[in-house]
Amino acid sequence: MVTEEEIEQVSKLMKIDVHDHKEFVEKVHDMINFFDILDSAGVEDEEVTMSDLPLSSLREDKHIPFEDKLIEKLNNYKGSFVRAPKMV
């Protein structure tokens, strides 16, 4: 059984503001408790299977020219520079 405090802590780490959103926390709490059914699946000895992706299956790492000037889609840019937010 997880506590609501644990959920609030994870929310903070996820940069999600749940302050004044008690109902979110309660619902997430219910959802996580529903996942407790996994405890009775009897899969402790099961191996997790993963599919391999050989490097040869990856596309070639080369520059593909893009026809649009993406920088022009931004609101704050000058020449080839983008204005970044100023935060403390």
Place this chain on the structure above:
Amino acid sequence: MNLKISALEFVDEVKNGNISAEDFVSATIDRIKDVDEKLHAFLQVNSKAVEQAREVDKKIKSGEKVGGCFGMPISIKDNICIKHSKTTCASKMLENFVAPYDATVISKLKQQDAIFVGKANLDEFAMGLTTEFSAYGPSRNPWNTDYVPGGSSGGSAVSVSAFECIASLGSDTGGSVRNPASFCSTVGYKPTYGLISRYGLISYANSIEQIGPITRTVKDTAFLLNILAGLDPNDNTTIDNGKKDYLSGIDSGIEGKKIGIIQEMMGDGIDSSVLSATNDAISKLEGLGAVCEETSIDMVKYSVASYYTIAATEAGSNLARYDNLRYGYDFPVEGFEFNSYISKARTKFGPEVIRRMILGGFVPSSGHAGKYFLKALKVKSKLTKEVTEAFKKYDYLVAPTVPILPFKIGEKIDDPIALFLVDINTVMSNLTGIPSISVPYAISNGLPIGMQLLSKQNEDKSLLKAAHALETTVKLPEVPI
């Protein structure tokens, strides 16, 4: 203009000069204007659709090579990128996001001269199964507008069902194509994982989701699959399908095939009319020469919990990019502390997305991963083994697509666990990568019931044959709108 024709009929009619693409698309846009205020299938309608259809007609008249869609009007779920058009994911977070490139499926359809009539509504970031979680308001079921159309590709299914287009593309992470197809009485297809490129689909849970067609008939799905399937260098999970023709031999029937009836998908909580329709479908399949028998897949009981754990974990990672630094919306930034700025910006997410992000942070976190995420992966592995074993014995599996009838808008929105359980029959094929299809099968109290057929991986062609055979056994009433 008869807008109720299938995709294949449309192609024949335009090819033979009986109708023009422009007239048909124009009538389709008029239909959208007539009914969509009530149904809300669309988030945006393409104002250039008629003009684009006229260009296709010009190509036909001048004898130029024309793509196989011949100007067919298609709607696209609004989490698939169309270059230079808005792709909102039904979220306020992406309210003004204009896609700079085409998804691979869009490029392929453009090459075949399809016309995109609009972007279809969905649950925000495809998280939901009713379309009620769209930040722009729910879509409504054309069979009864007080009821949900299913989701998350609800707008797509509504648009096909209500004759606002001929076909649509949705995405299916845990049933998001098949569920609304079932609720709206259309065909909905989740292909083998990797058969259709996901490049340009805004990611939710990459390891299990697929783009899939929603159509009026199984043959129309096969027609679209011929266009959409195959390797894509931009999506390294795609598989080589050997350029299969999914339409050829689709009429060859299922004589002598063995079909397993999944007991765990017909147990507690199933609506009596859904159970009765399923038993009837089994009789029809037997009447077509198949041998049906009950089978058990034990891990189905745990599949919903496994699915939501895995999907939320991947969603937590995928949604991290919506921080207003990489993706987001105009919001004054000066003076904020870094973390509080991102937290503040994320208040634009709707409640379901926030819940799933928190879940996605929680279940794989230190101290909890062993209990939740690792166990979910183990259930997925064991489920895959059980399904593989089942297909040693059977050619297909069958179960109702959704164990209950469509429900009223607002009825379950505050009960996430009740909503979770609606997914019990659909998540298995996402977790195991197998193809599955929902075929319209019955109408009960004016509400549709879909039947789901499943086959082993890469047997999509065979599955479409079985689905077509089942489809030919039913004649359903027309949608009452």
